[in-house]
Amino acid sequence: MNWIQLIGSFFGSVGFAMMFHLEGLSVLWTSLGGGMAWFVYLLIGNYYPFYGIQFLYASIALGFYTEIMAKYTKMPRTAYIAVGIIPLIPGFALYHAMYCFLQKNMTDGKSYAWEAVVTSTAIAAGLLIAMELYKILRKVSIRWRLAKELENNK
Structure with a gap:
């Protein structure tokens, strides 16, 4: 596990939380989402070498964290997503794709561009899945509680 990457992803998220004018503990909670997402990315990387799967699982974890923390802290989900997704953004691949295209190196440029597309798709799909x-789990939980309550009232 690369602790420097984890610390960097957390503080990178802190910077964006401040840029989005979040205050107080909301900076901490939203930035923890970014650090947690990168932790999941690194953890899954030990088992699955394909970067698409790593980003998919990281964004699923971020999506669940977003839903739980938004309900707990009574903040909008977009604050958690906007800050937490920062470490996952495929900036390296996008930069190198553009650089290679400008250098007329189409083969490497296409490779980096494809990596950026796969990464972005995995992030979007993971958030949607989560x-x-x-x-669905909330609806099932509510129905289960209502059924249990009705059973107790009989």
């Missing part, structure tokens, strides 16, 4: 699963 948010929909959370919504």
Whole structure:
């Protein structure tokens, strides 16, 4: 585990939280999401070498963290997503794709561009999966509690 990357992802998220004018503990909570997402990315990287799977699982974890913390802290989900997604953004691949295209190196440029597309798609899909699963689990939980309450009232 690379602790420097984890600390860097946390403080990078802190910078964006401050840029988005978050205050107080909301800076900490939203930045922990970014650090946690990068932790999951590194952890999954030990088992799956394909970067698309790593980003998918990291964004699923971020999505669940977002849903839980938004409810707990009564803040909008977008604050958690906007700050937490910062470490996952494929900036390296985008930069190198543009650089290679400018240098007329189309083969490497296409490779980096494809990496950026796969990464972005995995992030979007992971957030979507997590948010929909959370919504389904909440509905099931509410129905289960209502059924249990009705059973106790009989």
